[in-house]
Amino acid sequence: MHISDKFSKIIEQEKIYYPLFSKKEFVAIRGKGALLYDEAGNEYIDCVAGHAVMNIGHCHPKFIQLMKKQLEKIVFVPPDFPTEERASLLDKLTHITPKKLSCVFLSNSGTESIEAAIKLILSAKREIKRPEIIAFKRAFHGRTLGSLALTHNMRYRKPYLPWLTPNVKFASFGDIDSVKNLITDHTVGIVIELIQGEGGIYCAPEEFPKELRELCDEKDLILVIDEVQTGFGRTGKMFAFEHYGIEPDILCLAKAIAGGFPMGATLSTDDIFSRMKPGEHGTTYGGNPFACAAANAAIDIIMEEKLVENAAKQGKKMLLELKAFSEEKNHVIREVRGKGLMIGVEYRMKVKELIQRAEKLGVLLLNAGLTVIRLLPPLVLTDEQVKKIINVMLQIST
Numbered sequence: 001m002h003i004s005d006k007f008s009k010i011i012e013q014e015k016i017y018y019p020l021f022s023k024k025e026f027v028a029i030r031g032k033g034a035l036l037y038d039e040a041g042n043e044y045i046d047c048v049a050g051h052a053v054m055n056i057g058h059c060h061p062k063f064i065q066l067m068k069k070q071l072e073k074i075v076f077v078p079p080d081f082p083t084e085e086r087a088s089l090l091d092k093l094t095h096i097t098p099k100k101l102s103c104v105f106l107s108n109s110g111t112e113s114i115e116a117a118i119k120l121i122l123s124a125k126r127e128i129k130r131p132e133i134i135a136f137k138r139a140f141h142g143r144t145l146g147s148l149a150l151t152h153n154m155r156y157r158k159p160y161l162p163w164l165t166p167n168v169k170f171a172s173f174g175d176i177d178s179v180k181n182l183i184t185d186h187t188v189g190i191v192i193e194l195i196q197g198e199g200g201i202y203c204a205p206e207e208f209p210k211e212l213r214e215l216c217d218e219k220d221l222i223l224v225i226d227e228v229q230t231g232f233g234r235t236g237k238m239f240a241f242e243h244y245g246i247e248p249d250i251l252c253l254a255k256a257i258a259g260g261f262p263m264g265a266t267l268s269t270d271d272i273f274s275r276m277k278p279g280e281h282g283t284t285y286g287g288n289p290f291a292c293a294a295a296n297a298a299i300d301i302i303m304e305e306k307l308v309e310n311a312a313k314q315g316k317k318m319l320l321e322l323k324a325f326s327e328e329k330n331h332v333i334r335e336v337r338g339k340g341l342m343i344g345v346e347y348r349m350k351v352k353e354l355i356q357r358a359e360k361l362g363v364l365l366l367n368a369g370l371t372v373i374r375l376l377p378p379l380v381l382t383d384e385q386v387k388k389i390i391n392v393m394l395q396i397s398t
């Protein structure tokens with residue numbers, strides 16, 4: 001791929017930015033819907049979608065228009081200033097989530113939404129001396145020190161172990177007995193992704209979430225569902241818990257919530273929230289009017305354009321086709337998993353080179369670990385684009 005001097009310079013300058021990321025060898029210049037374009041004019045179907053952020057697609061016309069208007073109106077006031085943008089977002093969030101989740105804390109990222117959830121659990125159960133939380137093997141909840149304590153992968157944990165609380169226990173995902181075995185008098189809550197994203201796209205078995213809910217009710221434990229990656233239509237329902245017929249006590253949201261602007265949200269019952277005292281938690285940027293306007297716009301677009309339904313439809317088609325060809329290619333592909341437009345294809349080999357080949361063929365893919373390709377395209381995906389993705393997946397799997 002030809003990279004002009006200007007863009008070689010950008011790539012060179014980028015090297016001093018957070019060298020921990022392995023970066024793409026092209027410069028993303030612009031996007032439109034499910035498509036991204038690089039400096040050389042190459043077009044890609046973006047199945048990365050900013051790691052499940054761009055559910056409404058890139059540069060949605062209505063989003064652009066509303067954001068321009070908001071820039072001219074008001075960008076920032078701190079959290080103690082009421083604004084119509086935040087009032088409207090709080091109303092929206094509490095309407096699209098279960099009624100019992102009547103309190104909302106707004107922050108700026110997924111990991112912050114988890115940190116708030118941890119503090120909400122601990123403050124609600126402050127009478128327990130050494131409170132323990134149960135999380136799951138393969139879980140990913142973020143990289144700050146609280147959320148990292150709930151994240152299972154040693155690759156992320158190891159250097160920071162001295163600062164990670166020993167009061168998190170990891171159960172086997174999908175195995176209710178393994179959860180029961182970890183419960184003690186100190187257990188205060190359970191934190192789960194119903195579809196594990198970073199861990200490799202593993203969907204909770206059908207009955208497991210209900211069993212967990214019953215267990216939490218029986219033992220008076222707080223159930224936190226992390227929908228940072230699965231939320232806002234990604235799985236073919238607005239939230240993944242809807243697939244399983246359960247409701248959380250605390251719900252963590254981020255990524256797609258504000259159409260690409262940083263935002264996290266932690267929703268909880270009034271009972272849990274009211275036990276945290278004023279000043280015990282907070283953030284300067286959280287819930288600012290610009291981010292709230294972005295979230296209002298993104299959520300409206302998701303609902304008005306029936307993107308949840310489109311994710312269900314296109315996801316079903318993709319999953320069926322991928323499963324069909326995985327049977328023919330079972331010497332290469334181990335398993336295809338997922339719901340809606342959150343799909344994982346597990347190979348019998350490392351996928352790094354396959355992802356690079358797909359890029360040359362015009363499809364951007366994401367890995368989850370060494371052997372899983374993750375497909376998380378924008379929910380505006382068209383029939384034509386689905387065909388091309390399947391075609392490219394076929395080509396790289398031979």
Ligand SMILES: Cc1ncc(COP(=O)(O)O)c(C=O)c1O
Binds near residue numbers: 110112197227228
């Ligand atoms: C399920 C889940 N929780 C939490 C996070 C952390 O979100 P952030 O990267 O915005 O801090 C992620 C990020 O990938 C995630 O997938």
